[in-house]
Amino acid sequence: MSVTSKVAIAIIVEAVVFVALLFGSAGTLEWGAGWAWMILMFGGGGAVTVLIARRDPALLAERMRSPMQPDQPFWDKVFLVVMGVLWCAWLALMGLDAVRFRWSVMPLWLASVGSALVAVSFWLVARVFLENTFLAPVVKIQKERGHHVVSSGPYAVVRHPLYAAAGIMIPASALVLGSWWGLAASALLLAGLVWRTEMEERELIAHLEGYAEYAQRVRYRLVPFVW
Template sequence: MIARLILQTVVWLIGMGALLFGAAGTLAWPAAWWYLIEVGGLSLGIGLWLARHDPGLLAERLAPIVQRQQSRWDRLFMVGVALVWCGWLILMALDAMRLRWSAPLPVALVSLGSLCVFLCLFICYLVFKANSYAAPVVKIQTGRGHKVIDSGPYALVRHPMYGAALLLFVGTPLLLGSWWGLAFVPVLVAGIGWRAVREERVLAAELDGYADYMTRVRFRFVPFVW
């Protein structure tokens, strides 16, 4: 499984690099190199930790984004996410490097972007530590004894990984130096907000105790906000 983890991580990084540097028209883009190193290194580290402590969850995380157990709406959503993500990377590369629509961002904002990316992945680590059922697709994992998790980050919000994704959405364009990428963030937030609502309907209907959990933990992404 570790070999598969490394292979998928390398393929994923090569794909993102091809989109970023291809759209930028140059390899001389230090911010993009650092972004790939930071995201790839931290993701691989978390994956290796899962391989040792929760191989079942790692297997779920490495599974295809389209599966038979999913509802049709979630299959379409995941395909849409992949396409939008690729388009977003291309937009930021065009903006920051090839066409230079955006003026260079201050170093402080670029550093803030890198910090946001780190915090996103650190929160994901905390999520995986608390929830062995944190699959990337919406489904009930009956074969793994799926149950409601209300500890760790789940004691604060119902979807801590989506909350962490907000940091990634903000941090990525800041680190890459793209104001247009940052302007697109509300579209990404609306997308995961829509999915969170649909996901909760599935969990409330099919997972014992989830409806009660929703009454105890009021907020979805950010405490006292939503």
């Protein structure tokens, strides 16, 4: 199957799952904030995908590989399954919270702030993908692709800028969808990102030449001047 076909199938499946979780839990398709979030996510994600396809098709092909690979640490396989379950539960929670039961009442201006932050996060994601051709979706050393340390662009500021972008996108999404419970629960997803950052760094320091020296030069993992 071609990479283009894999991308098309992945987008369709993801869209169906997201709609089912969000609007199924909400109990209605008449949820403007839900559709606004879908447009932001798939508009931003689609734009990044097109950019990668044009600039770095090898990276896109790598990202379309299975999320379970032979040279991937077992802990990362478990992590991806757990995070997938948490993500689905999180989306369903926000549909229940913001629409079906209306536990949360969030001012509209926060949705605007959230939308702006989601857009910023996608801009950062694009910058990261353009800078690092080795951004596989799983933790592994890509010896067959000449894997080496990338220390330019966003990587000169923090060591894991893609996770930093996700750290913006996740709570911002809860603001767009108008869910205080979703905002609180996003802490679980963020904690997962922090844990994976720690575990991934152990792999990189142990197996990627030059990473230990890079980690000494760029002190911060996710948040500049904080951590």
